[in-house]
Amino acid sequence: MFRDSPPQKVRSEVHKLQMRSTKPHEVIRREWFTRSLSVNSWIVAIFLCSLCVPGSAQNQNPLTERAYQDREILYELQSPESHAFRIAHDYTVRTAGAQYYFNVVRAGSHVSDPDSIDLDSGEKLKWEIISGKQATERKLPIGETIKDDTEIVATYLARPLAAGTTNRIRLKETYVDPKSYYTDGDELVWDRSFGRLRNTVVLPAGWYLTGLASPATIETLPDGRVSIYVINPRNDEVRVYLRARRRPISK
Template identity: 45%
Template sequence: MIMIKKASNRLFAYTATVLTVIMFFTAPTLAQQTQADAFTRYELLAPTSQSFRIYYYVSATREGATRFYNQIRPGSEPDVHGVYDRMSGENLNWAIVDGNDAKGSGLIPNAQPDFQYIRVDLNRPVPNEGRGRLLIDKTYKDAKSYFEKDGTLIFSRTLGVKRNSVILPLNYELISVNYPSQVILREDGRLELSFINPGTIGVPYEVKARPIQAGILSVKLDKTSTNSNKQTSTRDVARVDYDIPQRASQTRDIFYFLQEPESNSFRLYHDYEEKREGIDRYLNVVRPGSKASNPSAKILDTGEVLKVETLHGEEITNRGIDIGEPVTNKTELVAIWFDPVETGQSKLLRIEETYTDAGRYFLTNKDEFLWDRSFGRSRNTVILPAGWVLTESSIPASVNMRQDGRTQLNFVNGRPDNIEVLIRGRRR
């Protein structure tokens, strides 16, 4: 079965079907599809509909790929509203196809014939070590995953994607959620649950909610407080004006590659999505005590290499660059420049540099190192130097051995605060 739909430049169904069949038999075989950066937002519709709208953000990463396949979960009735290129904001051509199409492309070699997929034509081939970023907008009807029982809304679904949020219908209060999640009141009065899965397999995520009197949550309240008493905590007063950042949707991954401890250095790269209209730069203020070297940057959507400058003290002031804090003669800034972001568009940057920090990464004796650093991002990965064994990690992490024999630690923090990570390792 091949059902053709297009978001733009619609053709007659017969012509589209013929073209699809031709492409099926002539498309070059590619290596297996790979992907990254997946985030799913579920907006629960009225429980009686047994339907929920899905905004699926994902990046194709197979170099040279011009298509991407998104499997439709068996048992779901899909209604695809559109597929969009997240860099340009443009509509992408898509079709609902069966497993034969997916398998024939070479991208999904194990596709079953009776499975359904959303096949997406990318705007540009995925560049080397780059991203083809997509947004798939669809509604599923799935009575097994979303239903009402004895007046209670139940959303029960195995979540294979690591980053997710679930938005309750308006005028529903949360009764329970079985995995630790942020709870955030949105501007429109709906409650949103934000969940990051720190593990390596999908989890059975279950949310229960019930109706609440209309208007209790829909009215935005003034974020001021009549309580002026000091609080018995490390803070002087409660954060009454604090807007909670939704962590699951954040895209600031960072990887640390520890060099030999004697060097006090680690190579790192971090990805950052810029969506603000008119922004033409990324500014990275180097932490006090650290020294940055060999910086580079590129746009992952296209592979374009960007201009990078390292500036110090008066150089920053003389260029009129606002870094959001006072500039001293010790201030070090890595500035990355790119064309301004246009309306409805975004750019995904990858920034690489080497940090030297003798105060946070060093040998405690000839056979043991210590690495101590604060993580502000939600997802952080640390790769130990070759020939070293992990002995301690102060913060829980998933651990795996890479193909190159180096130990990798993955830290996931679904909270909006920093985690203080201390790692020790010994020479093999």
Template identity: 50%
Template sequence: MPSKHAAWALILVLSPAQAQNLARDSQPPEDTAATQLTDDSYTRYELLVPGSAKFRILYWVSATDAGATKYFNPIRKGSRASDERVTDLATGKPLPFRIVPGTAARAAGSKNADPEGEYVQVTLARPVPKGGEGRILIDKTYEDAKSYFVEGDTIVFSRPLGIDRNAVVLPAGYRLTYSSMPAQVLQERDGRIKVSFIDVSPAQSPLVIKARPAAVASGPSSVPAARLDERAAQTREIVYYLQQPETHRFDLSHDYTETKAGVGTYVNVVRAGSSVADPGGMVLDTGAPLRHKVLRGAAITRAAPDTKDVTPETEAVVFSFPPVPRGGSTRIRITETYTDPERYKMVGDELVWDRTFGRAANAVVLPAGWALTNSSAPAITSELPDGRVRLDFLNPRTDELQVLITARRIVSR
């Protein structure tokens, strides 16, 4: 079974140490044409009238092939597509597209496209910048009686899913009775029930959802909204690239999407006990560099009044970018080098990384010449082309993940 984890392109104009570290090899998700590199994939399935076999699909995805002007989304065999629309997420404006056979997709550059398949060929708003992304939303309706059907008084959604982050929204008036995947269950504002999950396995998820009719009272929840945030829909991703442990230094790359119209700043508060150097980054949508200032104490509050828990000792990097247009969004990548002798150090002859992760998607890349010996939290482990080991931690829970990693030097024989 092919890997479904998204491929990242992390090539920026950085300090020499950062430029050496920002690389990742992986395979594109199963739901995209095989020659494409993608990131940030999230799919929302809205089940329509029971018995119709129809469900709406909203698919958020980023094309990351530098220079690409088109994106190909396959129409799954056995499904009949209709009501297609495509939106450029950066501007909120519609994008041109057409349905093409696999032979045409191949001729247009998708070399591994199935010649017997069909594809939504999207013309991107701008060529994908080097190291950046072309973010789009594909909206379509499928009719597929093998995936969405009725058994007595029960509706069943049974479908292998090829990306990590998904949500299934039940029809109005239905209650969840079965989910084959561990999932968050969240009520939409209109009363519908949403089943949301992050799959941490490298293969397709054989998802099965079942539900029955139920008359349930609706109304605002008494639980704080922050406790019911959908984990799978979160957009933050962070990668730590460890330098040699004697330095206590590590580079990081942090991706974030701002959706609030008019916002043009991002504040990255430096964790207590750490110091920051070499800040930089880019607007992933355009490739434009981010402007930044390193501020302390009251200067942070003056630049960004909404920043919380600022003390005179607080240090932060304030990044600036063009304000988010109404109806659109902006995705940025910030890069920094941290020094943190408490959380990254040598103990005897052993490398020790001891840090808490608050985001859903986190990764740590060991320095060259080191072999992993312990990881306290489960991770997907891979080897980069240069021999360094990478650990990917996907945390579907809403709490923090405490990660302790140790490694030892590789001794040449």
């Protein structure tokens, strides 16, 4: 009850008992702290029992993917006139028996030039671009709602995932999306929502940041390009809007 109370409050309560009792002070102190320890012991016992009860709230609500999210995504912007950006993202496969990793391309974007690698072995992995219709016909376990015209990059794991193990893979691909990456006058504009935890946007060489509407860590890379690192701590998407301008050519 008073485990987290300030020491002076505990002393005050003990003093009140002393004033109302004829018992020796030391006896009162021992009784007080014995009673406190007894209450705390009951609290600990109830907590331990809750861990052992089948069907408890903890078992009904296991940790979700968000709790151990480790998928890092890198966006390297190409020439803004091309509306293209190169994506690289690492992903840990955790489902026993899994044979594929599916990357569902966001509506409005078009994918090309995928490249997949097994980071545990360095092995190049087979991949293919399929439509949502093809995935449905082949009964592939995509794991989310798709449409017939949805673009999907399917990466074939080197081997089915054994129980109790994980497999770290990396997928690189080029997206073209005129709605989220375009030019406005003499500036480029990046306006895209991020659903993952850690996201890095790298500007094209020769461009510098002029505006950013989201909290971020900004740095200059060794090759001179500007990097914008955005963390999304939410369980939904966060919109990232930035503008950049080409550096003047020095004479």
